Amino acid sequence: MNLRGIEAFQAVMANGTTVRAAEVLRVSQPVVSKAITSLEKDIGFSLFHREKGRMVPTAEGQLFYRDVQKAFTSLTALRGAAARIRDFGSGEVRIVCRNALSTNVLPAAIAIFRRKHPNVAVTFQTRLSSEARDLVAGGQFDVGLVADEVDTTGVDVTLFADHRAVIAIPEGHPLCGRDVVRPADLDGVDLVALSPEDTVRRKLEAALEKAGAVPRIVLETPYSTTVCALVRAGIGCGIVHPKTTDVYDGNGLVVKAFDSRISFKTLLITPPNRPPSRVVSELIAALQGVKA
Template identity: 55%
Template sequence: MNLRQVEIFRAVVTHRTTARAAETLRISQPAVSKMLQALEQSVGFPLFHRTKGRLDPTVEGQLFFQEVEHAFAGLAKLRGAAARIRDYGSGEIRVASLSAFSNNIMPQAIAGFLAKHPGIAITYHSRMSSVVRDLVASGQFDLGVVADEIDRTGVECRPFIELRAALAMPEGHPLTKLEMVRPADLEGHNFLALSPEDTARQRAEAVFEQAGIKVRTVLETPYTMNICAMVANGLGVGLVDPMAADLFLNRGLVLRPFEPALNFRTLLILPPHRPPSRQVEALIAELHEAAGI
């Protein structure tokens, strides 16, 4: 059995005559008949009832035709995938980011990308930066957006955006009366902190130490979004990425500038020794546009 025989069988079932099938396939009628005979010998059962110039599938032929249709549907899918690979290099992008960008930059960038490249499928995960790094380093994902504290070995790194931290506080909190919050203002207030390995937290602790104050840390979490949600529910105050906090503004959370300046730094990371495809570069361009850089 070969694909050409199966293709001829499918055409005969569709058109019910060898003459019409031959015309459709642009081959001779004797060639069609010969191929059908060879296919029947190969499968070991008759495929057609031959009556008055028509070919009607046997019960076995109908069952075989159903499987043939499944196979040709798979071939059509393969042709579509080949076209996407020809045009874009791949039919899918796998991207992951830190959770702080899961409700702002990433949706905007992905929406902009898909509007221009509707044939590309995207898999998106929101994870801790260390997990995103591992997904990209292992080659499982094509692109990652992470905080700068990751282990940079085994990935290609590009600077992304740097955002000045702001102090998040619940509505009605005493610190909302200040136009600018400084380290000394935090004494006596419950403080919500990022995980100890976070470089933004490490820079904040250096500032607190230099100012000679000790904040009252009541909660630690690796996610800026968690700090924002906890602040909005009145648990305390915390230094956050203002982009992540945007979702919580006017929903129980207030932001104030913090002095001295502390920055959240992020990176774009790519798998090593594998140049990014054109569509990955196109998604990176959309990320820059969504971030306003």
């Protein structure tokens, strides 16, 4: 079964006659008829009834055409992918990101990237850092942005960003009156905390212990965005990534500086022993341009 026969069959089914199919394929009508006859011999059943010069699809031909259409759709996609690879070095770019940067840094970077490469497909997922690391290490994603507590075995790593932590406070809370909140100020305060394995959570616990402060941990969550939503609901205060507060600040939530050395470090990871393609490099450059 050769591609010429499949193309001839698809063209006749799509255009109704061998004459029109020949015009579309830019060959002669006898070439189309010969290709279809050869295809029928290869597959072992008739695709058309020949009736007074007309070619009427058989029932088997109709069934076969359904799969041919699927194959041609895939072939069209392959041609498009080949064109993108030819023009841009890669037909797609796949990025997986920690939650804290998924609603701010990533959308801004992708917007910049797509203005330059509107035909390059972008796949973007938000995952826990450990899951993101596994996806990049396995070659399923080209770039990952992960928290610094993640195991970096099996990936290439660079420091992407180091953002100073802030504290999110419900509107009307007594701490709203302070310009800067210190660890000692959290003694006895309801606190929405990040998960125990989070590096920032561990640094916060060390700072609280040094200050002799014991807050009331009312909830735990792995995501700064979720902390912000819970703080806005009045459940407690929370130490969060500064990039997650934009949509909440002034909308039921107040953001204050937190007097400590606590920061959220983000690592950029890529698959090992595989230099980034040109488009992946340009997406990374876009990320670097909006990370501040």
